[in-house]
Amino acid sequence: xxxxxLIDGNSFYCSCQRAFEPRxxxxxxxxxxxxxxxxxxxxxxxxxxxxKMGDPWHFARKRPEARPVVWYSSNYxxxxxxxxxxxxxxxxxxxxxxxxxxxxxxxxxxxxxxDLYERCKNIREAVWREAKIxxxxxxxxxxxxxxxANGLAKDHARLEGLCDLTDPRIRAEWYAVTSIxxxxxxxRQTVKKLQSMGIETxxxxxxxxxxxxxxxxxxxxxxxxxxxxxxSCLALSDVSSSRKSIASTRTFGRLxxxxxxxxEAVAHYAARAAEKLRAEHLESAHLSVLIQTNPHNGxxxxxKHVGAAIxxxxxxxxxxxxxxxxxxxxxxxxxxxxxxxxxxxxxRPAGAQGALFSTRxxxxxxxxxxxxxxxxxxxxxxxxxxxxTGLRRTWxxxxxxxxxxxxxxxxxxxxxxxx
Numbered sequence: 001x002x003x004x005x006l007i008d009g010n011s012f013y014c015s016c017q018r019a020f021e022p023r024x025x026x027x028x029x030x031x032x033x034x035x036x037x038x039x040x041x042x043x044x045x046x047x048x049x050x051x052k053m054g055d056p057w058h059f060a061r062k063r064p065e066a067r068p069v070v071w072y073s074s075n076y077x078x079x080x081x082x083x084x085x086x087x088x089x090x091x092x093x094x095x096x097x098x099x100x101x102x103x104x105x106x107x108x109x110x111x112x113x114x115d116l117y118e119r120c121k122n123i124r125e126a127v128w129r130e131a132k133i134x135x136x137x138x139x140x141x142x143x144x145x146x147x148x149a150n151g152l153a154k155d156h157a158r159l160e161g162l163c164d165l166t167d168p169r170i171r172a173e174w175y176a177v178t179s180i181x182x183x184x185x186x187x188r189q190t191v192k193k194l195q196s197m198g199i200e201t202x203x204x205x206x207x208x209x210x211x212x213x214x215x216x217x218x219x220x221x222x223x224x225x226x227x228x229x230x231x232s233c234l235a236l237s238d239v240s241s242s243r244k245s246i247a248s249t250r251t252f253g254r255l256x257x258x259x260x261x262x263x264e265a266v267a268h269y270a271a272r273a274a275e276k277l278r279a280e281h282l283e284s285a286h287l288s289v290l291i292q293t294n295p296h297n298g299x300x301x302x303x304k305h306v307g308a309a310i311x312x313x314x315x316x317x318x319x320x321x322x323x324x325x326x327x328x329x330x331x332x333x334x335x336x337x338x339x340x341x342x343x344x345x346x347x348r349p350a351g352a353q354g355a356l357f358s359t360r361x362x363x364x365x366x367x368x369x370x371x372x373x374x375x376x377x378x379x380x381x382x383x384x385x386x387x388x389t390g391l392r393r394t395w396x397x398x399x400x401x402x403x404x405x406x407x408x409x410x411x412x413x414x415x416x417x418x419x
Contacts, residue, residue, distance in 0.1 A: 002232050003166060005094075005107035005120060005139035006150040009086065012103035012133065013041035016082045017072050019132035020406045020414055028069045032057050035251045035397040036073055073399035077381065081407040085131045093123055098236050106146065108236055109139055120162055140165035143234045144227035147184040148174075148202070168230065175202040175228075185224045190217060202228060246284070248272040249341025252395045255294065256337045262291065263324050264390035269342040270316070270323035271389050275381075277314040277344060278369060283351075284344035285312040287319060289326040294338035304330035307343075314350060315365045316372070320388055380409045 009015055013031040018024045028046035030039050039046075039055045049065045060066055083102045090097045096108035112119055120137045127135050138149025145165050152174060153163035165171045180199055181191050193216070199205055205213075206228045214222040223233045248269040256262050266289060277284060288307030293299045306326050313319065323342050331337075350366075375384045404412035 001110075001141055003109040003112075003116065003139055003141060004143050004146040004232075004236070005109045005123075005137055006100070006143070006146040007090065007105050007107060007123070007127070007135050007137045008150050008154065009083075009103035010134045010136060010154065011041055011043050012083075013072075013074065013079055014043045014046075015133050016075070016079050017403055018043075019082065020404075024070060029072065030060075030069055031072045031074055032401065034074060035253065036400060037251075040074070071401050073402040075403050075405060077405045077408045078403070082131065082133060085407075086127055086133055086135075089127050089130045090123065093126060096236055104150075106143060106236060107139075116166070117162065117164055120164075124161060134161075136161045136163075138163040138165065140171070141230045142227040142232045143236075144184050144224060145171065145230070148178070148182060148228075151182050152178070171230075172203070175206060178202045180205050183224065183228065185220065190221070193217075244345065244347065246273050246276045246280075246282075246344045246347065247341060248276070249290070249339065249343075250397050251339045252337065253398045254395065255299075256395055257333075257335070259328070259331055259333075261395050262327065262331060262337055262340060264388065264393065265340050265395050266291075266323050266327040266342065267320045267386065268389040268393070269340065270319045271385060273342050273344050274314055274316040274319045274369075275373070275376075277347075278350075278373060281350045282347045283312040283314045283349070284319070285310060285346035285348065286344070287322050287326070288343045288345070289323050289330070289341070290343070291327060291330060291337055291340045293335050297338075299336050299338075302332065302335045306330050307345075309346070312346075312348060313365070315369055316386060318365075319344070320386060324388070380405075380411075 014029040017029060017031065026045065028049055028051070029043045030046045030051055031041040032038065033040045036057055038057060039051055039053055039060065042051050042053065046069055049069065051060055051066065051069065057071065061069070061071065079102060087097060087099060087105060090105060090107060094107045094109060094112070098106045100106055109116060109120070116139070120139060124135050124137050127133055136150055136153040138146050138151070138153045140146045140149050149163040149165040153159050153161050165174065178201060180186060180194055180202060183202060183205070186194070194205065199208070206225060208225070210222060210225060213225050226233050250269065252265065256265070286307060286309050288305060290303070290305040292303035293301055295301055306329060308322065308326060310318070310322050327340070372384050376382065406412060406414055
């Protein structure tokens with residue numbers, strides 16, 4: 001019988017900040033969204049003070065109870081690297097690891113020698129010891145059960161971060177007291193539909209006739225039920241399907257009215273999307289651009305999204321040229337723009353299909369991009385970049401509470417002091 005595990009970093013963004021600042025160990029910590037907008041990650045201490053997910057920072061920080069909170073701007077370079085470190089710790093200890101998100105990873109625990117509980121406990125301790133990320137681990141005979149077990153491990157302190165649902169009798173006990181809302185793959189509308197039929201718990205759901213579930217929720221719902229019954233329908237490779245798109249979108253640090261500034265921002269977003277493409281050895285054959293005003297501040301509403309097929313490429317220069325041309329075609333003077341973005345679709349493996357009438361030399365393009373990526377990897381992102389992405393960048397999102405990029409910038413690493 002297969003055994004799947006799911007390991008999840010607790011308050012991952014906040015834990016990344018704590019990993020390098022011991023003073024935060026028992027303090028309430030909150031990480032904010034882009035532009036220092038709202039809370040997107042909270043420690044247990046912050047939650048106990050009433051800080052809710054999505055609370056706007058400019059309101060939340062003024063509450064008396066929020067005085068002890070330590071606030072941080074999102075530091076995605078740090079979080080991505082800490083996720084990589086966590087992955088490497090896991091990869092050395094189990095046959096296969098598949099990232100589900102930046103802080104969640106599925107594990108293949110099938111046929112591992114020794115006691116499975118002790119092994120999962122050791123894995124959890126290794127991630128803490130080597131990556132300094134506290135985690136919870138859940139496991140069971142299917143991915144859906146492993147995901148549910150992980151949620152139980154996180155929500156019930158008495159489980160001490162570990163939950164084993166391989167035994168059908170133990171599963172039945174938990175199913176009887178666990179809301180259907182906790183099941184992976186049941187969205188808000190699905191939950192409402194099930195609750196309207198009197199289906200409140202996981203136990204209610206798994207005991208329904210499979211044909212009724214298929215008629216009610218299509219093949220997706222039937223698969224969820226089968227997984228909860230212990231029938232594995234999702235192989236490890238099914239969780240992380242091929243990329244369908246790559247996007248780079250941001251709100252501006254201030255409202256923009258002039259085309260040169262918007263052009264810089266769009267060029268920067270195209271360059272970031274190109275980096276992501278090359279990191280995954282992909283090319284894009286379709287690019288789209290969006291720009292919009294702020295729908296919440298009383299300004300006239302204007303939003304445009306335009307796209308075009310392009311010659312398959314991951315060359316930053318090509319993507320910037322296409323993106324800025326498209327952006328200029330929809331930009332109108334007289335508006336105060338709030339957000340822009342670049343989205344790449346029709347992705348394919350790099351070099352998989354030669355272009356008979358290519359307008360560039362693929363070898364030269366690849367060599368130039370490889371050199372730029374190597375320099376940026378060694379000395380820091382953006383050290384070498386096209387001038388069209390801007391030098392001053394006064395439009396960048398606010399990040400007034402940004403911590404150091406401890407693991408990706410030599411000039412920002414932790415310094416040891418001797419006394």
